[in-house]
Amino acid sequence: MCDNCGCGQPGENVTFRKPGENKEHTHSHGGVTHSHTHGDHDHDHSGSREIVIEQNILQKNDLLAERNRGYFEAKKIFAVNLVSSPGSGKTSLLEKTIRILKDKCSFYIIEGDQQTMLDANRIEKAGAPVIQINTGAGCHLDADMINKAVKSLEVKDNSILLIENVGNLVCPAMFDLGESQRVVIVSVTEGEDKPIKYPDMFQSSDICVINKTDLLPYVDFDVEKFKEYACQVNPDLKFFELSAKTEEGMEQWNRWLQERD
Amino acid sequence: MHELSIAVNIVEMIEDNAEKEKALNVDIFEIDVGTLSGVVIDALEFALEEAVKDSVCSKAVWKINKIEAKAKCRRCGHIYSVDDYFSPCPKCREFGKEILQGKEIQLKSITIE
Ligand SMILES: Nc1nc2c(ncn2[C@@H]2O[C@H](COP(=O)(O)OP(=O)(O)OP(=O)(O)O)[C@@H](O)[C@H]2O)c(=O)[nH]1
Ligand SMILES: [Mg+2]
Ligand SMILES: [Zn+2]
Numbered sequence: 001m002c003d004n005c006g007c008g009q010p011g012e013n014v015t016f017r018k019p020g021e022n023k024e025h026t027h028s029h030g031g032v033t034h035s036h037t038h039g040d041h042d043h044d045h046s047g048s049r050e051i052v053i054e055q056n057i058l059q060k061n062d063l064l065a066e067r068n069r070g071y072f073e074a075k076k077i078f079a080v081n082l083v084s085s086p087g088s089g090k091t092s093l094l095e096k097t098i099r100i101l102k103d104k105c106s107f108y109i110i111e112g113d114q115q116t117m118l119d120a121n122r123i124e125k126a127g128a129p130v131i132q133i134n135t136g137a138g139c140h141l142d143a144d145m146i147n148k149a150v151k152s153l154e155v156k157d158n159s160i161l162l163i164e165n166v167g168n169l170v171c172p173a174m175f176d177l178g179e180s181q182r183v184v185i186v187s188v189t190e191g192e193d194k195p196i197k198y199p200d201m202f203q204s205s206d207i208c209v210i211n212k213t214d215l216l217p218y219v220d221f222d223v224e225k226f227k228e229y230a231c232q233v234n235p236d237l238k239f240f241e242l243s244a245k246t247e248e249g250m251e252q253w254n255r256w257l258q259e260r261d
Numbered sequence: 262m263h264e265l266s267i268a269v270n271i272v273e274m275i276e277d278n279a280e281k282e283k284a285l286n287v288d289i290f291e292i293d294v295g296t297l298s299g300v301v302i303d304a305l306e307f308a309l310e311e312a313v314k315d316s317v318c319s320k321a322v323w324k325i326n327k328i329e330a331k332a333k334c335r336r337c338g339h340i341y342s343v344d345d346y347f348s349p350c351p352k353c354r355e356f357g358k359e360i361l362q363g364k365e366i367q368l369k370s371i372t373i374e
Contacts, residue, residue: 054370
């Protein structure tokens with residue numbers, strides 16, 4: 001929500017910061033200013049003409065995303081956009097992945113959260129270069145933020161770029177970042193109906209990670225039912241079942257990341 | 262609430278086009294929103310109320326056209342109307358489909374003076 005008036009308009013500033021850095025790189029969206037007077041709608045319409053536009057409203061983001069994609073391809077960077085509802089275990093999965101594979105692969109991490117450096121600090125401890133994007137009021141990362149973050153991180157050729165999106169199963173679905181693959185993470189505590197309740201996210205993803213499988217004995221989560229729902233929305237979805245806590249099932253995920261298929 | 266970013270993008274797009282046409286005012290604008298676009302029309306209406314303020318279209322009236330989604334069955338090629346991603350083909354019960362229309366969010370036209 002807008003800090004000034006609570007109208008829900010995106011806030012002014014998005015910040016970029018690396019752990020240990022005091023200075024924030026702020027970046028303001030050349031946006032719309034606010035006022036709360038409603039203009040009256042009746043006036044003379046003579047002398048007006050209609051202009052056909054037919055432009056995609058997300059065109060700006062989509063074009064930037066394509067530019068990112070081209071850059072990643074040219075530099076052989078494998079870019080993965082991780083999306084999920086808050087708390088599904090995105091950061092935990094990244095921490096474990098980095099700890100297990102950091103001697104074999106070169107990782108760069110972009111952390112997206114509305115507030116705090118918490119996740120970036122966790123990633124730094126795990127041992128990978130990271131930049132935190134705080135979106136403030138924003139509920140998703142966009143292609144422009146990724147472009148800036150990648151420049152600041154100085155991502156090397158042939159590396160793996162893991163982007164943790166803002167925890168939200170709705171909005172990030174619409175914003176292409178230029179990623180090579182989109183991964184939706186669901187934890188078994190969330191219920192198996194998520195794919196049909198939030199179909200856009202499952203429809204737009206390539207991979208689905210079912211996390212916290214160590215908790216399966218304690219919750220009513222029918223893995224097969226979940227997959228059935230997910231495949232109704234997206235028959236091409238590929239699944240990994242794992243526990244970021246016990247590391248059970250992580251070998252397949254790690255192999256997939258290394259082989260980049 | 263990505264409808265907010267969408268509304269802000271719409272207004273920016275209108276301003277760019279209005280400037281190109283040297284328009285003083287935008288009286289009407291028309292938007293096409295597909296039923297599978299992920300945009301909630303009520304939320305977009307609400308967001309537009311805010312986004313148009315102090316812009317070239319602050320006094321404009323807008324029209325949002327709802328575009329019904331159509332899909333083509335991946336197995337039998339049947340073309341059918343869909344409201345969601347998870348309904349099967351009415352002919353052969355296949356879930357796999359290609360969305361032909363209904364994902365779009367576009368600025369269709371503006372009426373200027
Ligand atoms: N039992 C169990 N707990 C897990 C597992 N993975 C993550 N958790 C716990 O789930 C909680 C949330 O994990 P995070 O990794 O912070 O989740 P996130 O998706 O990054 O959360 P946000 O960034 O806030 O959206 C933490 O308390 C983790 O310890 C798992 O495999 N099993
Ligand atoms: Mg996190
Ligand atoms: Zn069919």
